[in-house]
Amino acid sequence: MDTHLKETRLDGKLAYDGGFLKVTRDRIALPDGAETHREFIRHPGAVVILPLFEDGSVLLERQFRYPLDRVFIEYPAGKIDPGEDPLACAKRELQEETGYTATDWHFLCTIHNAIAYSDEHLDLYLARNLTAGEAQLDDGEFLETFRASVPEMLEKVKSGEVTDVKTVIGTFWLEKILDGRWSPG
Amino acid sequence: MDTHLKETRLDGKLAYDGGFLKVTRDRIALPDGAETHREFIRHPGAVVILPLFEDGSVLLERQFRYPLDRVFIEYPAGKIDPGEDPLACAKRELQEETGYTATDWHFLCTIHNAIAYSDEHLDLYLARNLTAGEAQLDDGEFLETFRASVPEMLEKVKSGEVTDVKTVIGTFWLEKILDGRWSPG
Numbered sequence: 001m002d003t004h005l006k007e008t009r010l011d012g013k014l015a016y017d018g019g020f021l022k023v024t025r026d027r028i029a030l031p032d033g034a035e036t037h038r039e040f041i042r043h044p045g046a047v048v049i050l051p052l053f054e055d056g057s058v059l060l061e062r063q064f065r066y067p068l069d070r071v072f073i074e075y076p077a078g079k080i081d082p083g084e085d086p087l088a089c090a091k092r093e094l095q096e097e098t099g100y101t102a103t104d105w106h107f108l109c110t111i112h113n114a115i116a117y118s119d120e121h122l123d124l125y126l127a128r129n130l131t132a133g134e135a136q137l138d139d140g141e142f143l144e145t146f147r148a149s150v151p152e153m154l155e156k157v158k159s160g161e162v163t164d165v166k167t168v169i170g171t172f173w174l175e176k177i178l179d180g181r182w183s184p185g
Numbered sequence: 186m187d188t189h190l191k192e193t194r195l196d197g198k199l200a201y202d203g204g205f206l207k208v209t210r211d212r213i214a215l216p217d218g219a220e221t222h223r224e225f226i227r228h229p230g231a232v233v234i235l236p237l238f239e240d241g242s243v244l245l246e247r248q249f250r251y252p253l254d255r256v257f258i259e260y261p262a263g264k265i266d267p268g269e270d271p272l273a274c275a276k277r278e279l280q281e282e283t284g285y286t287a288t289d290w291h292f293l294c295t296i297h298n299a300i301a302y303s304d305e306h307l308d309l310y311l312a313r314n315l316t317a318g319e320a321q322l323d324d325g326e327f328l329e330t331f332r333a334s335v336p337e338m339l340e341k342v343k344s345g346e347v348t349d350v351k352t353v354i355g356t357f358w359l360e361k362i363l364d365g366r367w368s369p370g
Contacts, residue, residue, distance in 0.1 A: 002256045005249040005327050016201035016208055020224040021302055023206055028251065031327045039205040040252035041226070041302070064190040065300040066213065067225035071187045072300055109342075113298045113350045114305070115250040115257055117206060117226070121348075142190050142216045157294075158367055163306075165298045165350040172357040182343055 004031055007038070015039065043120035047090040048077040048166045050108070050174055051100055051127045056149055058174065059098060059130070060167075063143040072164050073156065077122070090125045098145050099135040102127035106184035108173055113165055122166055124173065126184045150174045189216055192223070200224065228305035232275040233262040233351045235293070235359055236285055236312045241334055243359065244283060244315070245352075248328040257349050258341065262307070275310045283330050284320040287312035291369035293358055298350055307351055309358065311369045335359045 012026030025039045051059035058075070065072050078093035080086055087105060094100055108124040137143070148156075153171040156162040162171070176182035197211030210224045236244035243260070250257050263278035265271055272290060279285055293309040322328070333341075338356040341347040347356070361367035 002247075002249065005247065005256055005329070007249050007251050015203060018200060018208060018210060018224045019222060021208055021226075023201055023203060023208060025203060026251070030325055031249075034325065036325050037204060038251040039203045041206075062187075062190065064187065064192050064216075066192050066211070066223040067302065067304040068297060068300055068306075071190055072297070074300075109345055110348055111350050111353060112253060112257070112348045114303065115253055115259075115349055117252065118299065119252040120299070121253075140215055140219065140221050144190070158361075160294055163295055163297045164300055165296050165354065168296060169350065169353050169357075172354075176343075 006031060010035065039117065041114075041118040041120070043079075043118050044082065045080045045086070045120060046077055046122045047080060047086050047093060048075050048122050048124045048170060049090050049094045049127050050075055050124060050170045051094060051098070051102065051130055052174065053130060053147070056178060057147045058150060058153065059100065059145055059147055060153075061097065061143045061145050072167075073162050074164050074167050075170050077166060086123045087125065090123070090127070094127060095133065096136050096138070097141075097143065099133040100127075100130045101133060102130045104128035108184055109169075111166070111169055124166070124170055126174075126177065150178055191216060195220065224302065226299075226303040226305070228264075228303050229267065230265045230271070230305060231262055231307045232265060232271050232278060233260050233307050233309045233355060234275050234279045234312050235260055235309060235355045236279060236283070236287065236315055237359065238313075238315060238332070241363065242332045243335060243338065244285065244330055244332055245338075246282065246328045246330050257352075258347050259349050259352050260355050262351060271308045272310065275308070275312070279312060280318065281321050281323070282326075282328065284318040285312075285315045286318060287315045289313040293369055294354075296351070296354055309351070309355055311359075311362065335363055 010027040015025035016023035106126045195212040200210035201208035291311045
């Protein structure tokens with residue numbers, strides 16, 4: 001049905017294979033038959049965890065993000081390992097980064113964060129019934145955690161203190177869930 | 186204050202210079218002094234336009250996104266030209282992609298969509314008092330437009346039909362503005 005919009009791959013190659021980023025460059029046909037190229041990052045996908053405590057507060061991280069040369073406030077998140085189940089990844093990342101485990105998990109939504117140049121998707125999960133434990137950060141991973149209420153997080157979104165898209169979207173979803181207007185799972 | 190989190194550039198280079206994507210690879214020092222590398226995309230930044238009509242409906246686009254091999258529902262958006270003012274870019278992109286011009290513009294927020302591997306930011310603008318005109322799509326640009334109400338867009342976010350982050354966040358902001366809880370500008 002979308003043939004008037006669709007772009008078709010003709011051929012392509014891995015144009016850059018870095019330790020972390022891989023760039024694919026494809027020759028494609030546009031809807032009108034003209035040829036051009038598309039370059040994009042191949043990404044395995046990621047998960048985002050929204051850890052919600054009984055008192056309505058959420059667990060957040062402060063982490064330095066090199067491309068933007070500053071610390072960001074974020075929900076815990078991580079890349080999916082090859083073949084890994086997304087929910088298993090969410091449980092693993094929450095425990096590794098924060099030490100917390102949770103017994104009540106609900107998938108909320110999938111988001112696409114850079115559709116012009118990456119195939120990355122992020123799956124957001126709500127995690128409740130949390131128990132504290134010992135974090136096990138990867139080598140070279142540095143972060144600190146803190147708690148905030150959802151209204152405090154919304155204020156940070158509104159004021160521009162929180163700008164990371166997964167964290168902005170997770171906060172809006174949490175407001176809907178706590179208001180009872182949207183239900184998880 | 187964030188020296189316990191900060192990563193410091195030692196040296197680096199442009200590791201991949203494609204027609205569209207540019208990858209920087211830097212050697213860095215971690216907070217504990219250990220050395221590693223960071224790879225990321227340099228991006229000029231982009232704008233997103235939320236065109237809101239008097240009747241409460243918004244203008245959207247359907248566009249094929251090659252990295253994910255499907256059509257996405259999105260607000261009008263575009264990359265900032267070198268030296269271009271973001272608001273001027275928003276006005277230009279709205280007119281080029283949809284034909285519409287607007288006389289009432291308000292900056293809403295900046296978001297960062299891929300902080301692990303891109304320095305991209307997106308500035309969201311509310312555009313009101315809209316007048317229809319003739320679109321002037323770039324060569325190789327194919328899209329169609331449609332109108333939807335904000336409640337319809339929220340339902341598409343909830344159901345997973347809308348997954349593009351700028352469009353998810355723009356829709357949540359529009360709900361806040363139409364409810365009178367957040368005010369633009």
